[in-house]
Amino acid sequence: MTVIGTNIAAMRAQSASQSASMQLQDSMERLSSGKRINSAKDDAAGLAISTKMTAQIRSLNAAARNANDGISLAQTAEGALGQISSILQRIRELAVQSSNGTVTDTDRAGLDNEARALLDQINTIAQTTDFNGVKLLDGSGGAITIQTGANATDKVDIALQNVQALALGVGKTSSSINSAINALSASTGGGVATAEAALRRALESGTRPGYIAWAGGAHVPALNSAINNLATAASNNPCAPRPDSAVTAAEATLRAVIASPANMGSMAAAIDLSTSATASQSLVKLDAALNNVAATRASLGASQNRLAVTIDNITSTVTNLTEARSRIEDADFSAETTALAKAQILAQASTAMIAQANQAQQSVLSLIRQ
Known part of the structure; x- marks a missing residue:
């Protein structure tokens, strides 16, 4: 049937042109952004999943930084404990010297003075060692909790001990x-x-x-x-x-x-090197203090190793989550390039068909002229 009131062919061509134009816009947006999902209309469920994954990834990256800070804290404390261990070894050396019967009281007084000065230095190290303002070895900090994951329960405690002279059992009379x-x-x-x-x-x-x-x-x-x-x-x-x-x-x-x-x-527990007898008694206390410091250093070393393993695990988890998120939200450039070419051809073809449909209406006029 030949009509002029409704150009069905042109309307269908126009609809096809609009569809091709939308496909062309989508393909261009995906190729320009690199994302398959640029808004909720692209994939509502996929957007929700990828958003959760993004939050998880960012939280895990922050946790990895926390763990690295924890390692630095443990290294700081362990380094100070190494100095304290060296001081205790020196005091023990002095105690052995003072225990010898060939040493005079004057000599022992000098040895005792050095030991007391070294004990003061132990206190100084314990009281001034800190990480970002947090005291580590004076007994005020207790265990330091490191957030090592994206969840509230993902924590690692770094045990810190009071290593002042009194706490080690080698203090002076108060x-x-x-x-x-x-x-x-x-x-x-x-x-x-x-x-x-x-x-x-x-x-x-x-x-x-x-x-x-x-x-x-x-x-x-x-x-x-x-x-x-x-x-x-x-x-x-x-x-x-x-x-x-x-x-x-x-x-x-x-x-x-x-x-x-x-x-x-x-x-x-006072360390006294002023006599041979008290110097010998001090050796037992110094051995206990050295064992205490060594145990604390071992605990800090174990914490460092645990945090290092935690960082490796976080890195692996972040890699897998990032890959999974990429499959959901990233654009496939091969597919999108093909879709773009298709949309361009369809847009051009539909535009040409609109012109042809409009031209068909002109043929009706020829009937009127005749």
């Missing part, structure tokens, strides 16, 4: 005890009986009873000396009795100091 005794002396001031009784009460009724019963049940010599000195000071410097509240407060202060494991440990 000056804080002397300060507390001085404070008690100033507060009691009412005579020998009051001063000595207050000091003994503080020592014997503290929160950690039993710490004064070393050396076969006798008071520690340092404490006996403190009591004697306090008694002498009180008898030589008589003054008006102080209120009971002052005595009680001073006792409480001393009791807290005595109750401190760190302070009591310092008295029990």
Whole structure:
């Protein structure tokens, strides 16, 4: 049937042209971006999956950086422990020298002074070693948790130990005890009986009873000396009795100091090279300290190895996830180039067919003219 009101051929050609034009635009967008999915309309499900994969990949990359930071932290701590180990070895060498019977007291005093200076250096290293502001070896940090994965449970703890001299069992006698005794002396001031009784009460009724019963049940010599000195000071410097509240407060202060494991440990574990006997006793403490440091270094080494393996695993996982995401969202250039050529041909052909359809309408006019 010949009609002029509706050009069906032209409409169909126009529809084909629009379809070819859309295919041409899609192919050009994919080829220019390199992505098969450029918006949700391209592949809604694929976009959702690839978005989750992208989040996973970025999180894992951050976790790998965290693990590398953890390795650096462990290396920093381990390096400082290496220095402490060398210092302990030197102190042990001095202790062996001091234990020798051919060494004079003057020589031992020099050896003891060097040992004390080295113990101070151990404390300095322990108190100043840090990573990004986090103290590592003074006992304040505890275990450091490293986030090593994309999930909340993916964590690795790096165990850090307090390696100050007291914690290692090689500290010096704590000056804080002397300060507390001085404070008690100033507060009691009412005579020998009051001063000595207050000091003994503080020592014997503290929160950690039993710490004064070393050396076969006798008071520690340092404490006996403190009591004697306090008694002498009180008898030589008589003054008006102080209120009971002052005595009680001073006792409480001393009791807290005595109750401190760190302070009591310092008295029990003091390194003393001033005599042959104490130098020999110090060897046992130094061996224990060296073993402690070695164990901590071994733990840090194990943490470094674990984190290195974790990084390798993360790298493998990221590679596999990236490959899987690529298969979902990346454009296949071979296929898209073919699709582009096809769309170009169809667009050109449909345009030509529109022209032909419009030309067919002109033939109706020839019938009218005749």
